[in-house]
Amino acid sequence: MTEFPFLKAELSKLVYRSPERIPKTRLFAPATYLVSRKELAEFQLKRNLDTGASLILEKVEIMKAYDDKIDLVTVNGSYQCDFVIGADRVNSVVRKTFIGKIPKENLGITFGYLIKDVQVENNYIKFQDSDGYIWFFNGDSYINAGIGKSISSQNNQNLRKQLDQYLESEFPDLNIISKWSGVLPRVRNLIFLKLPTCGNNWILVGDTAKHVNPILGAGIYCL
Numbered sequence: 001m002t003e004f005p006f007l008k009a010e011l012s013k014l015v016y017r018s019p020e021r022i023p024k025t026r027l028f029a030p031a032t033y034l035v036s037r038k039e040l041a042e043f044q045l046k047r048n049l050d051t052g053a054s055l056i057l058e059k060v061e062i063m064k065a066y067d068d069k070i071d072l073v074t075v076n077g078s079y080q081c082d083f084v085i086g087a088d089r090v091n092s093v094v095r096k097t098f099i100g101k102i103p104k105e106n107l108g109i110t111f112g113y114l115i116k117d118v119q120v121e122n123n124y125i126k127f128q129d130s131d132g133y134i135w136f137f138n139g140d141s142y143i144n145a146g147i148g149k150s151i152s153s154q155n156n157q158n159l160r161k162q163l164d165q166y167l168e169s170e171f172p173d174l175n176i177i178s179k180w181s182g183v184l185p186r187v188r189n190l191i192f193l194k195l196p197t198c199g200n201n202w203i204l205v206g207d208t209a210k211h212v213n214p215i216l217g218a219g220i221y222c223l
Contacts, residue, residue, distance in 0.1 A: 006040035007033040008139050015124035023124075034137055034144070035219070060088075063097040070201060083201050090183050092208040099195055102210070105152050108186030108217045111160045112146025113167075116175040119143060125216065126166075132159075133216065134166055142177065148217060150186055184217040185210040 012031040016024045049055060058074040063084070065071075072079045086094025090102050120143055125135045132149030147163040160181075167174060185207055187193060197209040205211065212218060 004043070006036045006043050008036050009034045009137070011123060011137070013122060015122045017124055017126040019127055019129045021126070025122075034139065060093050063093055065097055065202070084203075086202065086204040086208045087206050089207045090185060092204070094202060095204055095208050098199060098202050098204075102185060103189070103192070105150075105189055106185060106187050106192050106210070107151040108148050108184050109151045109159065109181070110146055110148035110184060110217070111163055111181045112144065112179065113163075113174075113176045114139070114142050114178045115145055115167075115171070116142045116177045118171060118175070128162075132162075134163060148184075148186070150188065151183065185212050186217040187214040 010031045010033055012028050014026045014028070016026065018024075045055065056079070058076055060072045060074055062073040063070060064073065068082075070081050070084050072081065072084070084094055086092050086098075088094060090107060092101070095101060119138050119141075120136045123135075123137045125133050127133045128149070130149075132147065134147045135145070137144045145163070145167060147159050147166075149159065187210060192210065193214070197204040197211075203209075
């Protein structure tokens with residue numbers, strides 16, 4: 001764990017709850033881990049810089065792909081490369097350039113909190129009556145609590161309110177240390193899964209390539 005600081009907690013068991021609160025337990029053998037996206041990104045960046053990579057703090061606005069090269073256009077100019085890896089999340093410029101953006105029907109929206117000085121007995125995911133789910137995962141002296149559903153669903157403007165109401169019923173006194181929202185892949189059209197994720201001079205990874213659990217939008221557990 002100390003060698004990989006982005007690993008925040010071991011996950012050996014996960015409880016799924018139906019809308020009627022009926023539980024179903026899933027065991028992980030070997031155990032997997034909860035990961036801090038921020039610290040994982042910082043860890044990967046440092047590793048790359050240590051091996052001689054260069055960091056250019058500019059946003060790619062446009063990509064122009066040719067048979068033998070790729071131009072990355074920023075506000076300050078352009079850069080030419082032979083190969084590009086798209087890890088720029090769901091609104092990927094790389095994905096849009098080569099195969100098109102992710103359709104709205106295959107996207108999900110999430111809201112969440114980090115809540116200090118509280119733990120849950122079991123890490124669990126509770127499915128809602130309609131499309132959507134709430135999750136609670138133990139971290140190091142905090143819990144990660146959030147809610148997600150398809151971005152095209154009705155009434156997703158009330159997502160944070162739904163999470164707040166559920167939290168108030170489970171935890172009367174909350175010490176929220178941070179909050180966030182985000183968009184992630186949540187596949188609904190199976191044809192979308194058949195789209196390519198690589199070519200002669202490009203490859204998509206992570207959220208950009210829809211490499212997530214198709215039901216929850218979470219990272220896929222691999223043996």
